[in-house]
Amino acid sequence: MTWASIDLNADLGEGFGRWRLTDDEQLLSVITSANVACGFHAGDAPTMRRVCRLAAERSVRIGAQVSYRDLAGFGRRSMEVPAAELAAEIAYQIGALEIFARAAGSRVSYVKPHGALYNRVVHDEEQAAAVVEGVLLSGERLPLLGLPGSILHALAEKAGLPVITEAFADRAYTPEGTLVPRGQEGAVITDETAVVERSISMARFGVVTSHGGRSVPVRARSLCLHGDTPGAVALARRVRERLETVGVRVESFV
Template identity: 85%
Template sequence: MTWTSIDLNADLGEGFGRWRLTDDEELLSVVTSANVACGFHAGDAATMRRVCALAAERGVRIGAQVSYRDLAGFGRRSMDVPADELTAEIAYQIGALEVFARAAGSRVSYVKPHGALYNRVVHDEEQAQAVVDGVLLAGGRLPVLGLPGSRLHAMAEKAALPVVTEAFGDRAYTPGGTLVPRGQEGAVVTDPAAVVERSVSMARFGVLTTRCGQSVAVRARSLCLHGDTPGAVGLARRVRAQLEASGVRVEAFV
């Protein structure tokens, strides 16, 4: 299945104190959904408040990007967190962001895990269930953004939570449709032309080519544009422009 429209999301608010990683202001002029760091892998109260205000002002949907508690490792180190503890921490992060979203006249519209947690819940049913339980504990029935076929989506569907499939134009895929781990060579696609071509292919046809040269189905309703890569803003603009030139509407999924 493919769509005539696609959502563009980016990881934003990934700073801490005086340090800023992402160009939030410029990316918010391109994307339709903002995955806002909730303080566990990046972000702080002032940053969350600022990004929520900017997103609300520009009509961009606000999503809670939840993570393991790992500021030093940017949430990219796998951690063995007890399920009940992870559930509480997911709810905590969503609740914190909701305060700032509401203050800006908006709301948290969806949840997306970050980094090591994102990859863990593709296969780990217990951790996936803990994330879903955290979403439920936070209240509401928020959509959950993640990889197609993940245990996270399976657990979310069992709990009657909406699921939104996601793809990455700048990440290499395995033949099984999962992401190549960042520690492996070639895990990140750095050629801008290739990122644009892959993004359009996924949006229009639901397929891409793996690093082994195989075609793999990647049916996604939302496309992630990483905000922490060099030239991220220019690349995001190129991707959006080419999607629209190819007849794909760019709009939020909620």
């Protein structure tokens, strides 16, 4: 299954204090959904407020990018967090971002795990259940953005939460349809032309070539463009322009 339209999302607000990682303002002129860091892997109150205001001004949907409490490791280190504690921390992050989204005249429209948590909930039932519980604890039945076929999505659907399938244009896939771990060679696709063509393949045909050369089904409603890579804004613009050129509408999933 493929769609006549696709959402473009990117991770924003990934700074802290005077340090900024992503060009939030420029990316918000390209994407349709913003995954905003909620303070646990990056982000702080002024940053969340600023990004929510900019997103609302551009009618970009605001998503809570929740993670393990790991500022030093940018949320990319797998951690052993008790399920009840993780659920509370997920709800806490969503609630913090919701304050700034509402102040900007918008709202939190979805939730996306970040980094190690994102990869963990693909296969870890306990951690995935904790994320679902955290979303429910926040008081909103928010959609969960994640990998197709993940345990997170299965548990979310069982709990009555909407799910949004996601693909990555600049990440390598295993033959099983999961992401190649960042520590492995070739995990991140750096060739811009390859990223653009992979975007078209996933959006139009629902397939991508895996790290081993196999064609893998990746049926996604949203396409992630990482904002922390060199030339991210220019690449995001190329991807969007090419999608629209081949007849794929770029629009939010909510």
